[in-house]
Structures are given as structure tokens and as C-alpha cells.
Amino acid sequence: MRNLASLRSPRIAVLALLPALLLIVLAAPCQAQEKATATAPGGANATLIEPGDAMRTVQSVVLFGLVSLAPVALLMITPFVRINIVLVLLRQALGSPQVPGNQVLMALSLLLSALVMRPVGERVYHDAVEPYMAGKANAMDSWNVGAKPIKTFMVEQILRTNHQDYLWSIYQHSAESKAGLADPEEPDQFPLGVVAPAFILSELTTALMIGFYLYLPFLIIDLVVSSVLAAMGLFMLPPTLVAMPVKLIVFVLIDGWLLVAEMLLSGFSVSGA
Secondary structure: OHHHHHHHHHHHHHHHHHHHHHHHHHHHHHHHHHHHHHHOOOHHHHHOOOHHHHHHHHHHHHHHHHHHOHHHHHHHHOOHHHHHHHHHHHHHHHOOOOOOOHHHHHHHHHHHHHHHHHHHHHHHHHHHHHHHHOOOOOHHHHHHHHHHHHHHHHHHHHHHOOOHHHHHHHHOOOHHHHOOOOOOOOHHHOOHHHHHHHHHHHHHHHHHHHHHHHHHHHHHHHHHHHHHHHHHOOOOOOHHHHHHHHHHHHHHHOOHHHHHHHHHHHOOOOOOO
16 A cells, blocks of 8 residues: 555645646746836837737738639639630540640640730739839739729620620629619729630630531541441441541641631730730
């Protein structure tokens, strides 16, 4: 019994010391802060954050928030949606769903989108970013000036594809129409919150239409190959096994990738480019 009591006594002592150790650990930072406050000039007022530092912190948070929204902006205001969907449908029409890979199509879509949006980006930089960095314009004025060429680009693509009815359909569900304001008379007068979803819907419709046209020649090749195999009595041979190399060689001989890229680039109009 004495041995058991001697073994338990150190454990009990350690358990009794744990609350005291926790209090010491928690009190150490408070004591250090009190000492720093006492030694700093001005006492407690020295620990307050200056307005300039707070403003810089807020600006940094806003900047990081805008950077995190970059993928959303890439989908909203650029031709990336149309180009990427067309390239994916083209890959499926070729009969090779894994070649080229998604990374290759993504990179090609980004490069073609950057080529289309370069004139717009240059105007935004010269008209909005440079005056703001030079201190000649505030954030709100720079935003209004920078958003104008982007909205003009999206409106031009909507009108080019004859989807201006998308603007009116979305405008009827917007807050501006329910506020009793005067309806826009020109497409440029629609707010950016209406133009952006109408642009995405227009791009989706146009991309599917282009994909339909790209599917037709490959569908004809599939039908011809199937008819030839059926006429030869080769019913056990899958038609896709013979049609895929035929589609690949035909697509390569006509420089299909270059033709599709030129078609996608020519489908976008940029005023003042």
C-alpha cells in the first residue's frame, strides 16, 4: 500500500500543478503587452493603429479579393467560354476524347482569348489604370472608365450574334427595371450587371451552334465508313475503329486546327482595334 501511495503522489502533484502552469503561460503574453505599453511613449494610445496603416490594410484585402475573382472575370468578359467549348466539341467530333488533353485545350483557349482581348486590355490600362496609379483619378472614376470598353466589347459580340433579345429578357428581371426607371433605348445603355449574363448566354449559344457545324463533316465520314463496312459484310468490325483514323488524316490534311483558330478569331469584333 505504501508503494502504491508513493507512486500516486507524484502524479497527484503533477495534476495539481497543471492549472498553475496554464495560468503562467496565459499570463505571460499579457504581462509582455503591459510592459510594452508602459515603456512605449504615449502609454495606451501607442498601441492604436494609425488611419494610414488601416487604409493600406483595407486596400490590400480588397486587392487580394479582386485577384481571387480573376477566374470569374475570365469567364464573364472574355471569349474563353466560346473558344473552350468549341475546342472540346471538336475533340469529341474527332473521336478522340482524351487527345489533345484538357491542359492543351485550356492553354490554347487562354492564348486565343488573350489575343482577342489585347486591344481591350490596352485601352483599359491606358484610360483607367495609368491615371489611377498616377493619382490623377480616384477608384470610382477609374472603374467607370475601365468598365466602358469591356462593356462595349460584350455588347458588340451580343449584337454580332443577333442575341440582343437576351439583353431585354435579363433586363426585365433586374433591379433597374423594377425601380421604375426609363428603359434603355440603345444596347450600350444597359447596365453591366445585365450585359455580363447576356454575354455569357450568347457565347454558350454561339459555341453550341459552331460545334454543330463542326460535327457535320465528321458525321458524314462516320456514315460513309459504316455504309462501306456494311456493304463489305464486316459487321463485327466497329465503324469507329475505322472512321477515327480517316477523320484524323482528313483533319490534318486540311489544316483543321488552323482553320478553326482563324474562324474563332474572326468571329470576334473589337472596335478601334
